[in-house]
Amino acid sequence: MDNPVQAFRSGRLEQVAKALERNGFAATVVPDENAARELVLGSIIPELVAQGAKVAAFGGSVTVVHSGVYEAVKAHPDLEVLDTYDRTDPAHTLELRRQALLSDIFITGTNAVTEDGKLVNLDGTGNRVAALAYGPRNVIVLVGGNKVVADVDSGMRRIREYAAPVNAIRLDRKTPCTKTLHCEDCSSPDRICNSWLVTAKSAPKKRIRVVLIDAEAGF
Known part of the structure; x- marks a missing residue:
């Protein structure tokens, strides 16, 4: 076989997709971010619009932006x-985040996805995890293969020790982890680690659609 590493990663993602489906999620594996955008814009959104969806919103996600899904x-x-990505007026952005909880389509990422088909997330203001749990009629989650972890504990560790510090650096937050490069469980006003959510099942079934990207995407 020419690329056993790729074959291993692709096979693993297919296993994760099956685990997600057993837990009530809809799950699809795509080869890269471009394919993710094509799936969302060419298939998923037209289906939801045909069912009556009219309002879309976003949860914070580097993958949603880098894939081109946000602009599209x-x-x-x-x-x-x-x-909700427009930060021109913070008070208006906060209000849009509240309104987003009643959107028809909510598009976001996830901090980790487990091998047995659970989503693990840690949020700053809580709008992203709130929408995952309840509110929007449909949720689309984009996730890179680099975010697959063994279990919930591994996912939480990945978030604390990697994703959260990287995002704090990206957002130019004044938190200890931007210097020490690992979680200090701080009390900084700039802390982005405030609300945990483990999504073990999608309820209703297939309300949450997970697009697994067979490439590194996001943090």
């Missing part, structure tokens, strides 16, 4: 978009 959804002619 903003330009969609059949959707009203609550642009």
